[in-house]
Amino acid sequence: MTARTRLALQLTGFVVAVAALALLPRYVSDFRAFELHKVGLFFVAVLGLNVVTGYTGQISLGHGAFMAIGGYTTAILMTKAHLQDVWTIPLAGLVAGVAGLAFGLPALRLSGLYLALATFGIAISTPSVIRRAEGLTGGTTGLNLFGIPEQTGLGIEVEVLGRTLTFNDWLYYLTWGIAIVLFALAWALLASRHGRAFRATRDSEVAAASSGVSLAATKTLAFGVSAFYAGVAGSLLAIGTAFVDPNTYPIALSITLIVGAAVGGLGSLVGPAFGAAFIVYMPILAERFGNEAGGGLPAWGERIVKSPAVVYAVVLIVLMLVLPAGAGGLLGRAAPLLRRRSVDTV
Amino acid sequence: VTDFFQQVVAGLASGGIYASLALALVLIYRTTRVVNFAQGEMAMFTTFIAWALMDRGLGFWPAFALTLALAFVGGVAIERVVIRPVEGAPVLTVVIVTIGLALLLNGLAAAIWGSEVKSFRSAFSTRAIDVGGVAVSVQDLGVIAVSLVLVVVLWLFFRFTKLGLALRAAAVNPDESRLVGVRVGWMLALGWGLAALLGAVAGMLVAPTVFLEPNMMRAILLYAFAAAVLGGMDSPVGAVVGGLAFGVIQNLVETYVEEIGATLRLPVALALLLLVLLVRPQGLFGRAAVSRV
Numbered sequence: 001m002t003a004r005t006r007l008a009l010q011l012t013g014f015v016v017a018v019a020a021l022a023l024l025p026r027y028v029s030d031f032r033a034f035e036l037h038k039v040g041l042f043f044v045a046v047l048g049l050n051v052v053t054g055y056t057g058q059i060s061l062g063h064g065a066f067m068a069i070g071g072y073t074t075a076i077l078m079t080k081a082h083l084q085d086v087w088t089i090p091l092a093g094l095v096a097g098v099a100g101l102a103f104g105l106p107a108l109r110l111s112g113l114y115l116a117l118a119t120f121g122i123a124i125s126t127p128s129v130i131r132r133a134e135g136l137t138g139g140t141t142g143l144n145l146f147g148i149p150e151q152t153g154l155g156i157e158v159e160v161l162g163r164t165l166t167f168n169d170w171l172y173y174l175t176w177g178i179a180i181v182l183f184a185l186a187w188a189l190l191a192s193r194h195g196r197a198f199r200a201t202r203d204s205e206v207a208a209a210s211s212g213v214s215l216a217a218t219k220t221l222a223f224g225v226s227a228f229y230a231g232v233a234g235s236l237l238a239i240g241t242a243f244v245d246p247n248t249y250p251i252a253l254s255i256t257l258i259v260g261a262a263v264g265g266l267g268s269l270v271g272p273a274f275g276a277a278f279i280v281y282m283p284i285l286a287e288r289f290g291n292e293a294g295g296g297l298p299a300w301g302e303r304i305v306k307s308p309a310v311v312y313a314v315v316l317i318v319l320m321l322v323l324p325a326g327a328g329g330l331l332g333r334a335a336p337l338l339r340r341r342s343v344d345t346v
Numbered sequence: 347v348t349d350f351f352q353q354v355v356a357g358l359a360s361g362g363i364y365a366s367l368a369l370a371l372v373l374i375y376r377t378t379r380v381v382n383f384a385q386g387e388m389a390m391f392t393t394f395i396a397w398a399l400m401d402r403g404l405g406f407w408p409a410f411a412l413t414l415a416l417a418f419v420g421g422v423a424i425e426r427v428v429i430r431p432v433e434g435a436p437v438l439t440v441v442i443v444t445i446g447l448a449l450l451l452n453g454l455a456a457a458i459w460g461s462e463v464k465s466f467r468s469a470f471s472t473r474a475i476d477v478g479g480v481a482v483s484v485q486d487l488g489v490i491a492v493s494l495v496l497v498v499v500l501w502l503f504f505r506f507t508k509l510g511l512a513l514r515a516a517a518v519n520p521d522e523s524r525l526v527g528v529r530v531g532w533m534l535a536l537g538w539g540l541a542a543l544l545g546a547v548a549g550m551l552v553a554p555t556v557f558l559e560p561n562m563m564r565a566i567l568l569y570a571f572a573a574a575v576l577g578g579m580d581s582p583v584g585a586v587v588g589g590l591a592f593g594v595i596q597n598l599v600e601t602y603v604e605e606i607g608a609t610l611r612l613p614v615a616l617a618l619l620l621l622v623l624l625v626r627p628q629g630l631f632g633r634a635a636v637s638r639v
Contacts, residue, residue, distance in 0.1 A: 059438060106620065109627045112437070113381055117575050118620055124568060125613035255445060262442040300458060309453030316446040317428055324435035 014184075021176050025169045033168040034240070035280060040175035041236040042276035044182055046260040047269070048229020053258070054266030055190060056222040057202030058107065062119030063230045064253030065126040070096040070231030071238035071249060075143040076136060078151055085145075085152050085239045089178065092235035093228045100227020104220035111205075123254035127246040142245025145238065152239070175236050182229060187269060189225065198222055202267075230257075263319060265328020274327035286311040351480045353601050354594055359486035360569075361593020362493030363552045367563075367570035368577065368585035369497065370544035375579050377517045377537030380429065380440050384447035386567030388424075388542050390560060391451045392417040393549035394459050397466055397558055406469055410550060414543050421542025425535040455560040468554035489551050496547060497586050500540075504582075513537060565612075569596070572619050578632020588630065592619075 025033050049063050070092035077088040103122070110118055130137045137143065145152070158165045158173075165173065189195055197218045200208035209215050238244045256279055264275025286308040293305045304310055323330055367385060374382045382388075392413055399409040428447060432440050470488035474481045504510040515523040516533035524530050548570075549563065556562050573592045577584025596615050622630070 053438065059441070106624055109624055111627070113375075113579055114575060114623055114627060114629070116381070116441075117571055118623060120568075121572070121616035121620065125616055128613055258438070259442055259445065262438050266436065266438060303457040304454060307453045307457040309449055310457060313446050313450035313453055317443055317450065320435075320439055320443045320446065321428065321431045324432055324439045 018180055021180070025165075025172055030166050030168045033166070033172040037168065037171040037175045037236075037240055039273075039276045039280045040172070040179045041233045041240070042257075042260060042279045043272050044175075044179050044236070045230050045233035045257055046264055046272035046275045046279075047179075047183060047186055048226040048233070049257050049261045050226075050264070050266060050268070050272055051186060051190070051198070051229070052222045052226035053261055054268070054271075055195065055202060056198040056219060058219060058222065059112070059116040059258075060119045060223075060226070061116050061254050061258055062122040062126075063226070063257045064249050064251065064255075065122045066096045066100055066227040066230035067234030067237065067253060067257075068126050068130065068249035069099050069227075070234030071244050072130070072137055072143075072234075073231070074235040074238045075145060075244045078145055078148065079143050082148075082151065086174070089232055089235045089239075093232040096231020096234065097224050097228030100230075101220055101224040103227070104223030107223060108216050108219055120254070123251050126249065127251065130246045138245070140246065142243060142248070145242040145244075152242070171240050175240075178232060178236070182232065183269065186229075190269070194218070194221060199267075259316065261326075263316070263326050265323075265326025265330070268326070268328025271326055271328025282312055282315065283308060286315070348480055349601075352482070353597050355480065355482050355486055355490075357594035357597030358590055359489045359593070360597065361573075361590035362490045363548050363566065363589075364569045364573045364593055365586045365589025366493050366496060366544050366548035366551070367566060368573040368589045369500070369582055370541040370548070371570060371574045372577075372579060372582050372585040373537055373541045373544065375574075376582075377513065378425070378429065378433075378534050379437075380444065381579075382541065383441065383444040383567075384424075384451060385541065385545055385570070386563030387448040387451035387455075388417075388421070389545035389549035389567075390563040391455055392420070392542065392546035393466065393553045393558060393562075394455050396546070396550055397464060397553075398459070400467060406467060410469070413546055413550065417542040417546035418539040421539040422535045424542070425538035429534075429538065430531070452560050459560075461560055464558040466550070466553035466558045469550075485554070492547065492551060493586075496544065497582075500544075500582070509536075568612075569593075569615075572616065575629055576619055576622055578629030581629070581631035584629055584631030 024036065028036070045063065045067060049060060052058050052060055073092040073095045074085065074088040077083045077091060078085055103119075107115055107118070131139050133139075152167075158170055190198065197208065197213045200211065200213050201215060201218050201222075205215055208218075234249065237248065241248065260275030260279040261272065262275075263278045264273065265271030289311050290306040290308050297305065367389065370385055370389075371382060374380055374385070395416055396409050396413040399412055400406065404412070424447065428443055429440070432443055468485055470485045472483055472485050474483050475487075476482075504514060512523070512528045513533050513536060515526075516528050516530045517537070520530045523533075548566075552566060553562065556566070569592055570589065573589035574585050575588070576592060577586070577588030592615070595618065599614055626632075
């Protein structure tokens with residue numbers, strides 16, 4: 001398969017996916033549209049995390065913090081500067097991106113595990129810093145975005161493909177519209193010179209540096225871009241829930257994101273969609289499983305299978321044992337089957 | 347000044363607990379190159395087992411010994427069942443497996459024993475004794491003593507026994523160790539078993555003060571991570587020094603830097619840690635990684 005036919009295939013897949021996403025809200029309930037909005041925003045966040053972790057090889061356990069920065073930027077701009085919610089999204093991304101660049105600098109000196117733990121430290125500190133900066137963030141009470149419908153999608157009437165949108169449909173289109181644009185941008189970035197520098201850094205820092213890649217610039221750029229994505233996702237989460245407080249972005253969020261990235265598959269652009277679906281739907285499925293399972297077991301056994309946490313954890317472990325490279329890795333393994341005897345590489 | 351020393355001793359006591367858990371992390375990291383995010387939950391789970399044994403009427407020390415044995419077997423089993431299959435997988439996959447393990451143990455403990463807080467009997471009394479004008483609780487001294495004994499025993503084991511040598515060899519150079527007849531696979535499992543045992547000790551030492559509940563080890567695991575990183579992930583001495591230092595610094599910051607207050611205690615401690623890492627990215631006692639291209 002030549003590079004050109006592959007590009008054509010990829011573009012066709014992209015167009016089909018976009019069309020499917022545009023039509024989907026007609027066939028699902030309002031509630032499902034809200035769930036899918038969450039899948040979309042986690043897709044953005046995991047995509048961003050994948051840029052820094054999957055493509056550049058820097059493990060970050062602190063991306064929940066960048067989501068928090070994005071979410072709070074949106075909330076503060078809406079409540080204090082009375083901006084329309086949509087316009088706060090790029091600003092939220094930029095603020096988080098700058099924070100990411102600022103963090104990328106010290107991160108240069110840390111590698112592997114130490115970086116993972118340093119970023120984890122940031123994730124852990126964020127809620128207490130937010131609580132402390134009460135004047136700006138509202139402290140423990142948080143910031144309420146209800147009651148200002150004129151600044152949200154509630155204040156406008158939008159029609160898509162001849163259908164007037166409900167608020168959840170509007171959230172869905174907003175989120176996935178942004179997700180598609182950011183997906184395309186990530187695709188372009190990774191196919192560019194910078195993308196090659198990312199992968200070279202991941203595969204061998206020494207080899208990359210001796211081929212003229214500036215490790216400092218590359219890692220900082222990757223961190224910045226990835227924090228931008230997380231910031232946008234955090235902003236969308238704030239708009240969707242119409243409320244932010246320190247618990248909107250808990251420590252567990254950072255872990256959830258990295259789980260999503262691993263389940264989706266590192267170094268894959270389509271994988272994050274699976275990861276995002278896992279993040280949103282797995283807890284729901286685990287809960288449902290708990291409600292139905294457990295007949296004919298002793299009391300303690302029933303308590304165990306009825307515990308969503310246990311079911312979730314078992315599924316996660318088994319999934320990682322069966323698919324160590326995630327869903328994206330599975331696709332990667334299937335790809336050679338489609339390819340006729342070829343020697344081309346990525 | 348007396349107050350200062352009192353705070354230092356209290357810091358050493360919590361530091362001793364961080365040190366044991368940090369040591370467990372380092373042990374696993376050195377043998378299997380895995381950062382074990384489940385270490386805290388493993389400790390919590392074994393502490394629950396000790397509690398259940400005592401609840402059935404066993405005395406403290408028999409329950410203690412039995413728990414250590416069970417923890418060891420459990421650690422070996424975990425390595426065999428879930429860690430072995432992902433041995434060659436990317437680092438992140440292994441990290442996610444240990445995170446899954448942590449969630450699993452947490453969920454199991456909550457399902458079996460419930461999430462309400464239980465009190466855990468201490469081996470030592472909380473009575474204060476006078477040491478050179480400084481009032482120190484027997485509990486704190488006991489914790490420091492147990493952690494120190496543990497470290498010394500472990501050091502003797504690694505330094506002077508054949509098994510200890512085999513364990514170190516398997517960690518440093520698995521291929522050549524295999525050639526000279528070391529059963530590398532079992533050595534790795536043994537490393538996990540020992541780590542689980544260390545975790546159990548840390549859990550039982552800390553349970554009387556933080557009380558027993560499924561989330562009791564969360565913060566402590568974080569401090570242990572910080573301690574291990576501070577000392578250098580591949581240095582057992584570093585883990586112990588890092589643990590003690592972190593405990594003392596944390597206690598002093600809490601007592602003397604009033605403006606910081608309780609809410610920002612953790613971020614400040616972590617910022618200090620980050621600062622150390624920026625100067626010495628490999629930790630205080632760690633060796634800088636040298637890799638071949």
